[in-house]
Amino acid sequence: MIAFAALVDALVYTRSRNGKLALIAQYLRTTPDPERGWALAALTDGLDFPAVKASAVRTLLMSRVDPLLFQLSRDFVGDTAETASLLWPEPAGPQLPPPRVDEAVAALAAMTRASVQHDLAALLDRLDADGRYALLKLATGAMRLGISARLAKVAFAQAFAVAVEEVEEYWHGQVPPYLPLFDWAANGAPPPSDEDLPLFRPFMLAHPLEDGAAPDLSAYAAEWKWDGIRVQVVCNGQATRVYSRSGDDISASFPEIAAALPVPAVLDGELLVRGSYQGAAEGGAASFNALQQRLGRKTVSRAMLADYPAFVRLYDALIIAGEDLRPFAWEQRRLALEALVPRLDPARFDLSALIPAQSFADLAEIRSGARDAAIEGVMLKRRDSPYVAGRRTGLWYKWKRDPLLADCVLMYAQRGSGKRSSFYSDFTFGCWAGEPDADGLGGSELLPVGKAYFGFTDEELKWLDRYVRQHTVNRFGPVRETDRSLVLEVAFDSIHASKRHKSGLAMRFPRIHRIRADKPAREADRIETLRAQVAD
Amino acid sequence: MAPPFSWLRPEPQGLYIVPAQAWIDPARPVDRALVTHGHADHARGGHAQTIATPATLAIMALRYGTTAGAMAVGYGEGIDLPGGVRASFHPAGHVLGSAQILLEHAGERVVVTGDYKRRADPTCPPFEPVACDVFVTEATFGLPVFRHPPIGAEIARLLAARERHPGRCMLVGAYALGKAQRVIAELRRAGYAEPVYLHGAMERMCRLYEDFGIALGELRPVADVPRSALAGEIVLCPPSALSDRWSRSLPDPLTAMASGWMRVRQRARQRNVELPLIVSDHADWDELTATIAEVNPAETWITHGREDALLRWCELNQRKARALALVGYEDEDD
Numbered sequence: 001m002i003a004f005a006a007l008v009d010a011l012v013y014t015r016s017r018n019g020k021l022a023l024i025a026q027y028l029r030t031t032p033d034p035e036r037g038w039a040l041a042a043l044t045d046g047l048d049f050p051a052v053k054a055s056a057v058r059t060l061l062m063s064r065v066d067p068l069l070f071q072l073s074r075d076f077v078g079d080t081a082e083t084a085s086l087l088w089p090e091p092a093g094p095q096l097p098p099p100r101v102d103e104a105v106a107a108l109a110a111m112t113r114a115s116v117q118h119d120l121a122a123l124l125d126r127l128d129a130d131g132r133y134a135l136l137k138l139a140t141g142a143m144r145l146g147i148s149a150r151l152a153k154v155a156f157a158q159a160f161a162v163a164v165e166e167v168e169e170y171w172h173g174q175v176p177p178y179l180p181l182f183d184w185a186a187n188g189a190p191p192p193s194d195e196d197l198p199l200f201r202p203f204m205l206a207h208p209l210e211d212g213a214a215p216d217l218s219a220y221a222a223e224w225k226w227d228g229i230r231v232q233v234v235c236n237g238q239a240t241r242v243y244s245r246s247g248d249d250i251s252a253s254f255p256e257i258a259a260a261l262p263v264p265a266v267l268d269g270e271l272l273v274r275g276s277y278q279g280a281a282e283g284g285a286a287s288f289n290a291l292q293q294r295l296g297r298k299t300v301s302r303a304m305l306a307d308y309p310a311f312v313r314l315y316d317a318l319i320i321a322g323e324d325l326r327p328f329a330w331e332q333r334r335l336a337l338e339a340l341v342p343r344l345d346p347a348r349f350d351l352s353a354l355i356p357a358q359s360f361a362d363l364a365e366i367r368s369g370a371r372d373a374a375i376e377g378v379m380l381k382r383r384d385s386p387y388v389a390g391r392r393t394g395l396w397y398k399w400k401r402d403p404l405l406a407d408c409v410l411m412y413a414q415r416g417s418g419k420r421s422s423f424y425s426d427f428t429f430g431c432w433a434g435e436p437d438a439d440g441l442g443g444s445e446l447l448p449v450g451k452a453y454f455g456f457t458d459e460e461l462k463w464l465d466r467y468v469r470q471h472t473v474n475r476f477g478p479v480r481e482t483d484r485s486l487v488l489e490v491a492f493d494s495i496h497a498s499k500r501h502k503s504g505l506a507m508r509f510p511r512i513h514r515i516r517a518d519k520p521a522r523e524a525d526r527i528e529t530l531r532a533q534v535a536d
Numbered sequence: 537m538a539p540p541f542s543w544l545r546p547e548p549q550g551l552y553i554v555p556a557q558a559w560i561d562p563a564r565p566v567d568r569a570l571v572t573h574g575h576a577d578h579a580r581g582g583h584a585q586t587i588a589t590p591a592t593l594a595i596m597a598l599r600y601g602t603t604a605g606a607m608a609v610g611y612g613e614g615i616d617l618p619g620g621v622r623a624s625f626h627p628a629g630h631v632l633g634s635a636q637i638l639l640e641h642a643g644e645r646v647v648v649t650g651d652y653k654r655r656a657d658p659t660c661p662p663f664e665p666v667a668c669d670v671f672v673t674e675a676t677f678g679l680p681v682f683r684h685p686p687i688g689a690e691i692a693r694l695l696a697a698r699e700r701h702p703g704r705c706m707l708v709g710a711y712a713l714g715k716a717q718r719v720i721a722e723l724r725r726a727g728y729a730e731p732v733y734l735h736g737a738m739e740r741m742c743r744l745y746e747d748f749g750i751a752l753g754e755l756r757p758v759a760d761v762p763r764s765a766l767a768g769e770i771v772l773c774p775p776s777a778l779s780d781r782w783s784r785s786l787p788d789p790l791t792a793m794a795s796g797w798m799r800v801r802q803r804a805r806q807r808n809v810e811l812p813l814i815v816s817d818h819a820d821w822d823e824l825t826a827t828i829a830e831v832n833p834a835e836t837w838i839t840h841g842r843e844d845a846l847l848r849w850c851e852l853n854q855r856k857a858r859a860l861a862l863v864g865y866e867d868e869d870d
Binding site: 009012013014015065066068069072073076077078079082083086087133420422 | 679680681683799800801802803804805808809810811812842844845848849852
C-alpha cells in the first residue's frame with residue numbers, strides 16, 4: 001500500500017501523459033502479483049466494494065469528528081476521501097504494519113454494512129495520511145487521476161514491451177488481478193484465450209465539424225445524432241452484453257436489451273428510452289431526461305422497465321454471424337445492418353434513419369429545423385470508410401445544433417469539486433416571473449431555471465468566484481446566495497417542462513456562454529420567453 | 537456605561553480604535569495606522585502616521601519608498617495613543633518584524649494577533665502569549681484538515697528530489713516576504729551549503745533580512761548566471777512567477793511550492809505544482825486551537841480565513857466567540 005500510495009501521489013502531481021505512463025509502468029514492473037493487478041484495477045476504476053461507499057466513509061468520520069467541522073472541511077477540500085484522510089485522528093499505541101494492496105482489497109471485499117465502521121477504521125489506523133487517501137480512493141472507486149483504461153493499457157504494454165493492440169485484445173475478458181495477463185506479458189506464457197467471451201470492441205468516434213466546413217454530401221451519408229448514450233451490443237451466441245462508450249458493461253442496467261439479441265453479432269447504436277415523456281411522439285424516442293432515470297442503476301425494478309422501456313437505435317454493425325465487417329466500407333456495413341434489423345425484436349431495436357439531403361445547404365436547413373427532444377444534431381459518415389477504432393480525421397463528423405441562449409440572473413453559487421474545490425463554480429440562475437409594476441421591477445421575482453458549472457475560462461472562473469464572495473447576501477452551508485445583480489448569458493441544447501423545479505422548466509446541457517456584467521439584472525429574460533422555447 | 541469593548545470597532549476596512557482615532561491594518565490610507573506586519577494586505581502605503589516595529593517599517597519603506605510619519609515601537613515596548621489607549625507590540629512569530637498588538641483601555645485588554653504561528657522560525661522571534669480579555673485571531677488555516685508537518689521533513693523532501701533529478705532546476709515558489717527567507721534559513725540548517733538562486737523580485741527583501749542579522753548564506757541573482765548553469769540548483773521565485781514565461785527559460789524546472797495550502801492535493805494541482813511543500817507561516821488548526829486555549833481570553837474574535845470552523849470549535853469548547861467581517865485580507869501564504 002505504501003508503494004501504491006506513492007504512485008497515486010506521484011500521478012496526482014504529474015501532468016504529462018508520458019510521465020504518467022512511466023510511473024505506472026515502473027510500478028507494474030517492480031510490484032509482485034497479485035498486488036499489481038489489484039492496483040491496476042483500482043487505477044482504472046475497476047473495483048467495487050458494495051459496503052464501502054462515500055456515505056460509509058462519511059458516517060465513520062462523523063463518529064470521530066464533529067459533523068459540522070467535517071462538513072466545512074469537506075466543503076473546502078472538495079473530496080470526501082481526501083478530507084477523511086486528512087482528518088483521521090492518528091491512532092495511539094502500536095499498530096499492525098500497512099496492508100498490501102491485495103490484503104486491503106480482500107479486507108474491503110469482506111466488509112458488510114454491519115462491519116464496515118469497525119473494519120475500515122482498523123485499516124485506516126494502519127496507514128499514514130497518504131496511505132489513507134490511496135486506500136479510500138481505491139475503496140470508493142473514484143480515483144480521478146486521469147488514468148483512462150486506454151492509458152493503463154499503454155502503460156502495461158510499455159512495462160513489459162508488448163504490443164498495445166494485443167493488450168487491448170486480451171484485456172477485456174480478464175478480471176482483476178489479471179494473473180494470466182501478467183503471466184503472458186511478464187513471463188512469456190501463452191496469451192489468455194478470449195474466444196468464448198462476448199468482448200467489447202473499441203468504438204469508432206467522430207470529430208466535431210468545424211465552423212465553415214462543408215463536406216461534399218456525395219461522399220458522406222447524413223444521419224440524426226441522437227441524444228441518448230452510445231452503446232455496443234455484443235452477442236457471442238450464448239451471452240449478450242451491453243457496453244457503454246468507455247467499455248463498461250452496463251448489461252445489468254438494461255436487461256431488456258441484453259435479453260433481446262438472439263444472433264451472434266456486434267452492433268453499434270444509441271441507447272434511448274421510448275415513450276411520450278417530454279413530448280416525444282407516441283412510440284418514439286424520449287429526451288435524455290427520460291433516459292437519465294435508467295442510468296447508473298445496478299438493478300432495475302419492474303416499474304422502471306415498464307415506465308422507461310429502453311431500445312437501441314442501430315447505426316452500424318461490426319460483426320454479424322462471425323464475419324468481421326469492420327474492414328468493409330460503411331455502405332456495405334449499412335446494407336448488412338438493414339438486412340439484419342427486420343430479424344430483431346422491433347420493440348428493442350430499430351434502424352437509425354438516413355437524412356435524404358441533396359446538398360450541404362439542404363442539410364444545414366434540416367438541421368436547424370430539428371427540435372425533436374431526442375435529436376442533438378446530425379452525423380456525417382464517409383460512405384467508403386471502414387470501421388476504425390478511435391477518432392480518425394475525415395471519416396465521421398458530428399454537427400450539433402446551435403445552442404439556444406437566454407440571459408439569466410445569478411442567484412446561488414456553490415463550491416466545486418476536484419480541481420475546482422474552493423472555487424465557487426456551480427451557478428444557479430433564474431429568470432423573471434410575475435407582472436412587473438410601474439418602475440419595472442417590483443412585483444417580479446426570480447425563479448431558478450437551471451444550474452451550470454462549465455462554459456467559462458479559468459480567468460472567468462476566478463472573476464466569478466470573486467464576484468460571488470463580494471456579493472454574498474446569505475449562506476446556506478456550502479451554498480451562497482448572491483445579491484442577484486449579475487446577468488449570465490446561458491447556452492443550452494433544449495428546454496423541457498419539469499415538475500421538479502418551481503419554474504416548471506429544466507434545461508438540457510446548460511453552460512455559461514458569456515458573463516454580461518454590462519447588463520442590468522432587470523433586463524434579463526422573462527420566464528415566458530423560455531417557456532415559448534420548450535421542445536415538448 | 538458603554539458596553540464592554542465598544543471602543544474597538546470592526547469596520548469593513550479594518551479594526552477601528554474609537555478613542556484613539558486609529559486603525560489596525562487598515563485596507564485604505566488613514567491618518568493613524570497601527571500595522572502588525574509587512575505583508576501587503578496588512579501594511580498598505582499612504583498613511584499619515586504609521587506605528588509598527590522597526591523591521592515592519594523597514595519592509596514598508598522598501599515597498600512604498602520612504603514612510604513619512606513612521607513611528608517605531610520595539611517588541612515589549614508600548615506607546616500612549618490619544619483617548620487613553622495604550623498600545624504595545626509583542627512577537628507574533630509570523631515573519632520578520634511581525635507583532636501582536638496589545639491594546640489597553642478602561643481596564644480592558646485586547647490582543648490583535650495579525651498573522652501568527654507557533655513553530656520555531658530562524659528568521660523571527662517566537663510568538664509570545666499575552667494575557668487578555670479579547671483575543672482577535674486570524675484563521676487562515678482554520679480547518680481541522682490543516683496540520684502542517686515539521687518543516688525539516690519538507691526541506692528533506694526538497695533535497696531528496698534534487699538528488700533524484702540531478703539535471704533539473706529545482707524551482708521553488710515562495711512568498712517573497714518571510715517564506716522565502718525561512719526556506720533558505722531552513723535549507724542552511726539542514727546543511728545545504730550551495731548557493732541559492734533568487735528571482736529578481738526577492739533580492740532586496742533577502743538583503744533586508746540580512747541587514748537585520750538573519751544569515752542566509754550565499755545568495756545569487758538568477759540574472760547573473762547563464763540559464764543552463766541552473767540545472768541541479770535551487771531557485772526561489774514568487775509563486776506568481778512559477779507559471780509565467782520567466783520559468784520556461786529554466787532548464788527542465790521541477791516546480792515546487794512552499795505553502796500551507798499544499799496540504800490539499802487539488803490546491804496543489806490548481807497551481808500546477810509537481811512537488812508540493814507544506815510550509816506555512818500561519819498557525820495550523822492545532823496551533824490556533826491550542827493558542828486560544830492557552831491565552832484563555834473571555835472572548836475570541838476571528839478576523840480572516842476559515843472563521844466558520846474556528847467559531848464551531850469555540851462553541852464546542854464553550855468559548856465565547858464571534859467572526860468579524862473584515863474585507864481586504866487575501867488568502868495569503870502563497
